[in-house]
Amino acid sequence: MLIRDTATGYGLATRLMHWLMAVAIVALFVLGLWMVTLDYTSPYYNLAPDIHRSAGILLLILLVFRFAWRIANERPADAELSRFEAAASRAVHWGFYPLLLALMASGYLISTADGRPIEVFGWFSVPSLVQKDGLEDTAGLVHEVLAYVTIALAAVHTIAALKHHFVDRSRILTRMWSGPPAS
Amino acid sequence: MKLVLVPHALMAVALALSQPAAAADYVIDTKNAHASINFRISHLGFSWLVGRFNRFSGTFSFDDTNPAASKVKVEIDTQSVDTNHAERDKHIRKPDFLDVAKYPTATFESTAVKITGEGKATILGSLTLHGVTKEIAIEAERVGGGNDPWGGVRAGFAGTTTLSLADFGIDFSHLGPASKEVELTLNVEGIRQ
Numbered sequence: 001m002l003i004r005d006t007a008t009g010y011g012l013a014t015r016l017m018h019w020l021m022a023v024a025i026v027a028l029f030v031l032g033l034w035m036v037t038l039d040y041t042s043p044y045y046n047l048a049p050d051i052h053r054s055a056g057i058l059l060l061i062l063l064v065f066r067f068a069w070r071i072a073n074e075r076p077a078d079a080e081l082s083r084f085e086a087a088a089s090r091a092v093h094w095g096f097y098p099l100l101l102a103l104m105a106s107g108y109l110i111s112t113a114d115g116r117p118i119e120v121f122g123w124f125s126v127p128s129l130v131q132k133d134g135l136e137d138t139a140g141l142v143h144e145v146l147a148y149v150t151i152a153l154a155a156v157h158t159i160a161a162l163k164h165h166f167v168d169r170s171r172i173l174t175r176m177w178s179g180p181p182a183s
Numbered sequence: 184m185k186l187v188l189v190p191h192a193l194m195a196v197a198l199a200l201s202q203p204a205a206a207a208d209y210v211i212d213t214k215n216a217h218a219s220i221n222f223r224i225s226h227l228g229f230s231w232l233v234g235r236f237n238r239f240s241g242t243f244s245f246d247d248t249n250p251a252a253s254k255v256k257v258e259i260d261t262q263s264v265d266t267n268h269a270e271r272d273k274h275i276r277k278p279d280f281l282d283v284a285k286y287p288t289a290t291f292e293s294t295a296v297k298i299t300g301e302g303k304a305t306i307l308g309s310l311t312l313h314g315v316t317k318e319i320a321i322e323a324e325r326v327g328g329g330n331d332p333w334g335g336v337r338a339g340f341a342g343t344t345t346l347s348l349a350d351f352g353i354d355f356s357h358l359g360p361a362s363k364e365v366e367l368t369l370n371v372e373g374i375r376q
Contacts, residue, residue, distance in 0.1 A: 039357055041359075049270075110269070110270065110273070111269075111270060112269075113269035114267065114268060114269035114270075114272075116269070133237075135269070136269035136272065136273040137273055137276065140273055
């Protein structure tokens with residue numbers, strides 16, 4: 001089984017990171033929407049944000065690694081795409097990195113605006129780097145807007161993948177699941 | 184002897200001139216933070232959660248010889264609420280509680296001062312908080328006053344009051360029965376203008 005990506009398909013590492021992040025991003029979005037509606041006396045009032053923050057930090061680490069992995073690996077060919085599709089897919093794929101980085105950075109800034117660190121599942125803690133009066137409000141607004149933008153971009157990405165799969169009958173979607181064909 | 188007496192006489196005149204004359208206007212020294220607006224509210228009935236408003240401004244007029252004629256006005260920037268926890272402060276600013284986007288300012292303006300004892304008074308006035316104006320009573324005491332070391336004249340007071348949050352349309356009911364009231368402690372030092 002190939003770990004690295006090749007010109008014909010994605011290796012195991014990329015595929016694992018792709019689906020792990022896909023599930024994590026949607027889960028964190030839903031968790032985020034839900035946790036802000038919790039009543040103060042809910043048993044999840046403290047637990048849900050703790051999980052959201054912890055998972056978010058782990059996702060940030062994974063994002064940085066994935067970006068490095070992407071740069072260090074060959075990119076599977078997308079010759080079957082039209083010029084527009086190729087440009088659009090590139091914009092969406094590369095757009096995810098700065099968008100997710102900004103999303104997670106803004107989340108980090110909410111929780112650390114008063115100098116508190118973020119405890120990641122009690123395993124380690126990430127110290128506060130920036131403290132500013134009212135930063136939590138600005139960061140909170142940015143975090144909320146970027147979360148919706150991320151989900152919107154993910155929806156575009158999903159619809160495009162399904163279109164390639166069901167309409168174009170291409171291997172675009174299956175290669176992210178099954179990896180490169182045996183040569 | 185005369186040579187010594189003259190400077191004494193001059194000093195007496197100078198001292199007399201420097202005493203507060205009738206009602207004087209003071210500006211609350213928020214610039215150098217010799218004033219604070221603090222609050223505490225019960226957390227689950229288990230402990231006291233303490234917070235403050237970091238930005239406010241105010242003025243008062245005070246007359247040593249007729250303290251009942253005193254007046255005070257304070258404006259509070261509700262955005263500046265600080266409970267030493269950014270995430271909680273962010274929540275307190277939301278429409279769930281203070282709704283600072285809609286009600287960025289809270290004001291207090293005295294309507295009457297009743298002297299209740301030596302250096303003690305009840306300040307009656309209207310507090311506007313969360314868009315609701317209510318009459319409240321602040322129990323105030325004079326802490327001290329006089330010439331400061333830098334050529335100015337100051338007067339300092341402390342006051343306390345208890346607010347029922349429901350009176351101001353702020354719903355803390357989901358925080359439990361112990362969290363219906365908030366105690367305010369005000370420390371004010373004014374510089375005579």
